Amino acid sequence: MHEASLPPAALAARQGPPEVLARALRASRADTLATFAVYEKALPGLQVPLRAELNPPLWELGHIGWFQEFWIARNPERARGVRADPDTPRPPPPRAEADALYNSSSVPHDSRWRLPLPTADATRDDLARQLERTLALLGQVPAGDQAGLYFFRLALLHEDMHHEAALYMARGLGIALEDARWRPAPLPEPQAPLAFGARAWRLGSPPGPGFAFDNELADHTVALAPFAIDRQAVRWAEFLPFVEAGGYQDARCWDEEGARWLAAQPTPLPRYLRRADAGWQAWRDGRWQRLDEYEAASHLTRHEAQAWCRWAGRRLPTEAEWECAALSSPEQFNWGAVWECTAPPRAPFPRQRAPAQRLLAALGRHGRPALRGPAL
DSSP: OOGGGSOHHHHHHHHOOHHHHHHHHHHHHHHHHHHHHHHHHHSGGGOOOOOTTOOOHHHHHHHHHHHHHHHTTTOTTGGGGGGSOTTOOOOOOSSTTHHHHHOTTTSOGGGGGSSOOOOHHHHHHHHHHHHHHHHHHHTTSOTTOHHHHHHHHHHHHHHHHHHHHHHHHHHHHTOOOOOGGGSOOOOOOOOOOEEEOOEEEEESOOSOSSOOOGGGOSOEEEEEOOEEEOSBOOBHHHHHHHHHTTGGGOGGGOOHHHHHHHHTSSSSSOTTEEEETTEEEEEETTEEEEOOTTSBOOSOOHHHHHHHHHHHTOOOOOHHHHHHHHHHOTTTOBOOSSOEEOSSOOOOOTTOOOOSOOSSGGGGGTTOOOEEOSOO
16 A cells, blocks of 8 residues: 555554654554453453454464564564564563464464463563563664664554454454444445546555555556446445345356355355344344444455455456555545455565565465555
């Protein structure tokens, strides 16, 4: 995502001076701890089922602190920013077993339920001391030293991503979150699509000040044919007619991969939705509630999005088309309500570098679709 299109808070995370970054790190940690406290009250023993989309909340909490410590306080090359060697030897962590517990690159997902994790109180103490070290080191970085600020920005955005994971985990587990910031907002009635003529488009982030994730690097130009795109995400009001018309049973709407996915689902319906006598209901906060059909359709897979497109005579936008709309018509293209699928699956950018973080570039090498939406 080109930074010019990002909201002020996201721009501050990627480009702001140390004092702004320090406030953001404290705020992000406050959100992490507040949501974890909700998990503590809702889950006996903090136990969650072993599922691919979940992690043990106590492991998540420890991993967030470990990651920040690994890339900042323990990183001898942090001042080099993106030029740092990610494999440079590091001093041992303050908690001796931390690397063996929390390094997501080497700790298999399913093993995290069996790890001898520290208690919640001990983990919170670890995180408090770790954040103090981070902020002390941040205070030593000059405001204009973009390389020196690189890993502090990375740690902030990493924590924000894990907090987002905690929010969707709560939805899947039926845990109520009272913070109004995490509630979906209704969208207005759709207007006519935006139309764009043929053009060349620069995809990816160019070299420059501030922060970019590794899968945004190696900017390059792509040719766009004329296209039209909706001004906002599809709402339930537009998606549910597909469901009611039998779209989940219509083989013409599903490609081979999508049909296999659908056959493995317990019910041929969107996740967290059911049809009741009084209308559609959504599973939220541990109970069935009336669905607001003006909300963006969410918790849908790429297969469901593509099936709706076939039924509606549409297609998913490409990553470059989505970016073109967001940057060329920012006042008219309403994005950020929900993650949005693009197609086709993403391939690595030409000349894509493998910088210090090595976090997201691998995702682009496995044929996964690019998602656009919330501004990290």
